[in-house]
Amino acid sequence: MDPQRVLIHDPTLRDGHHAVRHQLDRDQIRGYAAAADAAGVPVVEVGHGNGLGASSLQVGRAKLSDDEMLSTVREAMPNSRMAAFMLPGWGTTADLQKAVAHGADVVRIAAHCTESNLTERHLGFLRDAGVEAHGVLLMSHMATPERLAEECALLVKYGAQAVGILDSSGHYLPPDVTQRITAIAEAVDVPMIFHGHNNLGMAMANSVAAAQAGARIIDGCARGFGAGAGNTQLEVLVPVLERMGFPTGIDLYALLDAADLAERELMPAPPTVDSVSIVSGLAGVFSGFKNHVLDISAHWGVDPRDVFFELGRRQVVAGQEDLIVDIVMELRNDTTKRENDGPPRGTARS
Template identity: 75%
Template sequence: MKDQTSGTGNTARGHVLVHDPTLRDGHHAVRHQLTAAQLRAYAEAADAAGIPVVEVGHGNGLGASSLQAGRARLSDDEMLSVVREALPRSRMGVFMLPGWGTVHDLRRAVAHGADVVRIGTHCTEGDLAERHLGLLREEGVEAHGVLLMSHMASPAQLADQCGRVVEYGAQGVGILDSAGHYLPADVTARVAAMRAAVDVPLMFHGHNNLGMAVANSVAAAEAGADILDACARGFGAGAGNTQLEVLVPVLERMGFRTGIDLYGVLDAADIAERELMPRPPSIDSVGIVSGLAGVFSGFKTRVLDVSRREGVDPRDVFFELGERQAVAGQEDLIVDVALALRHRAGDGFVDRTGDGSPAAQGVRAG
């Protein structure tokens, strides 16, 4: 393994488990159209690099392939089968949102050899994971409960939710910065509160809308997080996720151990850029607004499509969605907002430079 800490003088600070959702979160960026060959190519490279957990599936998780969330090129069964075969060393992870996926979907994933299963809920609705976490424990699978859109809850609320999820059987808990809204101090406060409330592994999943994903992930590790998510080239929804091949050497330089080979993870990132994506994610204007507004990054493609069709500014759509506290799974709300903005524009309501505009309201709220 290439030495990543040479010359830093840092002493070991403990182990951080890196969880790689490139083949799940990245699906958002390509309308869930990855092929079997693409899944296999990246999974093999990730396995060769020693990445501990490789997550696969539709961007919204098991059972989510649909007209509303986007139809995937491959079925869940096909994706899981291909990736499982490509991971002789790494564990395979899957993700599910109750309401999209069902108990039937969980059982099929377990049958395909899923090692780590995450059940996601809105940040204040951990109770929705109780039944599914119980089932997974009965199946003998490592089960985690993760809280989405976590910027919408206080540190104390998140700590309380994590405690409940552990009572339901979660062997790990964590938060997703689903909108890329956090700054490092926000992450530190939340992870510290959660660490004081539970003694199971803690996870943090960052998005890069404001360019803070690696810094936020480092803040999480320093505050006590044991598991960090990161994707090759940041491949993920909206402005992308924490960039895997950057995070790993940064952690190692700081004295954290990841067990991931530097050259291997760099090679995997090169393969991801060449094979999976038309171009790496970037922090564009819409992505910044999405982060400021605190809106789920996975809405980006849908917001752009609907805004173009209705002739409205997608930035206004994002700020209005933020005002309405839209969450993942409410994709239909995008159409309602765009139609409302078009109507207001027809009445001369929208003034993007005035204090009363949706954009101005969103900046203040952000």
């Protein structure tokens, strides 16, 4: 196999779910899966934005069940491999068993960047089931390169056949990615993964930096469809990698057709780097929080930018969505108190 070859992993039908509150329907999922298959995209990931078993009031109920999504995509893709994603705590071994039964070829088990020990049981199950298992670390900007390397080594020990990092908040700059992938490369002998978000407009540059540093599985979504400001834009990523000497084996015209279909059929509009996304990236907050923060902040009349910076200060991570309400109420109460107290004693009112 060409050592420069990059395997493209496409989570449009999983990460993109965050952008539409997990409401993709069967026809939308089937249509994009078939288009990606026709383009020769090697791996297409499907599911609730937070993964198997995550459909809930806390993070949003999906329109379709995991079973419906998996079976629909499997039927639509005779060539591409199907992937699923799971966070221990949201999903269980029973969810993995269902994904395997539906023909999942690849399953990613994700954990917070310092908690790879939570993946041991599930990676072991996948290894025994003969399914390709990946271990990925979320919110990876919150750990040093050395710590990420240690955690990735544990993932391999538990059975991961590829390991890597997700820039869950879109916080990285290219040198950050280079340092981390380089450190991981020294600790493991399996393919390395990089998944970028575009909150600071760096997703493409970060993905290229990852490939140059040795990552050989790079994620990209059609039109960047994903949480927050979106992911690395797939139909740009592929030709850029090809020009740089990293072959992907994907048919460019068919990929562009798939991206056009995705924009037309999956999303109200392609993701943009808006003001809230920038603040989220600077604060290092999980991109999937965006809609929750906007909804709750608007209801209580609080500036969502303040909410994001406070979430970042407290290092809140996915699964702690309930803290958004607490922070909004604290900020609202502080604002109300300042307004009621008036100016400090000795100052004149205007």
